Amino acid sequence: MLENLLSPDFFNAILRATTPILFAALASSVASKSGITNMALEGIMLFSALFGVIFSAMTGNFFTGLLLTMVAGGLIGLLLAFFVLNLKTDEILAAIAINMMATGGTVLLMLAVSGDRGSSTSISNFSAPRIHIPLIEQIPFLGQILSGQNLMTYLSIVAVVVMHLFLYKTPLGLKIRAVGENKNAAESVGISSRKIQYIALILSGVLASMGGFFLSGGYMNMFTKDMSAGKGYIALAASAMGGDTPVGGFLVSLLFGAAQALANIMQLTEIPHELIQMVPYLTTLIGLGIYSYAGMRRRQKLAQKA
């Protein structure tokens, strides 16, 4: 087992498992920063996983497929925003509706497009390519990790930086945070909270759709029924644990990805699989514990100073 843990394959597995969670965690953080919990991530990812396959196959290349999927993801975000902001639906219930619609809707769509109910194997898919970086590729060990990843994995890391800059260095990012912190205060200085939350949810949908696209166009090369398998919810937890910041979400997603990859390797040992399957969830619990303990200490220190 140790040799498996020290091979580049293990680190590749971590990055692979991290990518979809990371996109969704970023999606969750931008929505949370604007004051809305986007629980529809799961449904958006599932829809996007199918859209990715369909659009890529229709247009004949993955790039336009990805763009169209991002547009579709943004539209689902818009739909959620419409229900929550215009119709004043409870944000959690609207999200549950979208998630339920995704479970049945993707099967219906897949049936209409491919005649299959279980998986999209009859559609020839165009997945995002792996990127080989010259020179870096040749570094022993490290090169096999830094290079040769799926394009979407690199994009997810770029997205962390972009989202960080967006939220903390741009006027729009400031407005999003202002609305999330205190809607009334933001309104009082002339910010339209509705407009800002619309933008945040659409952006959230676009980011989640990129995670969904990766599921069927990189991780796997086909869509299979219910393939999001709870990743959207895990991402919600990752984002919350990371304090709803892009960088925090990245670190926690990486931790979750590592826990999942470790659990996968551990199944090769004699340890009962029931215990191993607890590893990702145990990590979440421990992580949350440490996070809230650290938060408590910080508050205590502040209190002492005051």
Added chain:
Amino acid sequence: MKKVLAMLLVFSMAFSMVACGGKEEPAPAEEGSNTPATEESKEGEETEAPAETGSGDTYRAALLLNGTLGDKSFYDSANEGLTRLRDELGADVFDFKVEQMGGQTSDEPKWEPTLLDYCDSKEYDVIIMGTWQMADPLAKAAAEYPDQKFMFFDEQFDFAGNGDPKNIYNILYKQNEVSYLVGAAAAMMTTDDSGFFANIDPSTKKIGFLGGMDNAVINDFLKGYEQGAKDIDPEIEVQVSWVGDFVDSTKGKDLALAQYQAGVDVGYNVAGNAGLGQIEAAGDMDLYAFGVDSDQAALLPDFAKNIPTSALKNVGNSLYRAIKLDLEGNLAYGTTEVLGFAEGGVELVKDAHYEEMLPENIRTKLDELEKQIINGEIVVDTAIQR
């Protein structure tokens, strides 16, 4: 605002129901007489439509699916077996109707009422259904309608616990027997040093198994697989990984990749859709994975070169056999029968693709083993209390 929310929920429920019913899209396999009614018209029609044509001596069967046709597995197989029987005997001797109840959680509430409606209509000599989810509705219906005959496949019916009903014939499959052959084939492949398999390293005697959830049926697959492999070479190590569900194909792929990277050359996926992950992993690594429940080499042409063959439970054959026996008056209702190779209840796909994928010595050995299982020389262990 509540109204809007309610509308939204209704819309989403309707959408998901239509999705799993999928009845507006007639699958190519379906044909005239069993074209399913749409959701709404169903209740009205089923009591009257078939009655006119039903002359006194036609044997009529109703196949109630807690899923839909087009699964390319159990349900299609059941439909195929009944269609074959009707074509053979003629529709005036045997006829059947398929009712697709849908397989999603939101469809569950209508399974039992549909079953009871069918019992109530008294138009069918036998009502056929399968899988563990139908066990409870069946127990209820069988007690309520003691004169109605039922067939129940792929899950053990608890006769003793339900007042020993004499109107149910229960069919189980020896997935351990067919898995024995898969295990033997996998063991012969991973130790093959003839160079037939370019990417197999005969020194690592490891084969893999990807299970969905750790339950009795999946363990039955595993038991047979392990026994088959060890009978070929006792040193073979079987790496077992469990997905934890039947849908997470990405996790299935990661688990399988971890196995292949640890020296496994041949795998066996018994994990539903999650098992497709193992097949993709085999494709990525240019290694092998055996298929299950449907002819996956034919279904997944992109990965056919990685799938030597598939292990099938032949639901269609078993129903064909049962109804023929029933027509002769020889079917033992009130009992459970476990069908293996001898009765055609399970099979390993042996087509041109199989002959191309496996060298002759392996195929000959598999035929030999199959014969030994049929004549009882080899008894395959089981994980199921029968």
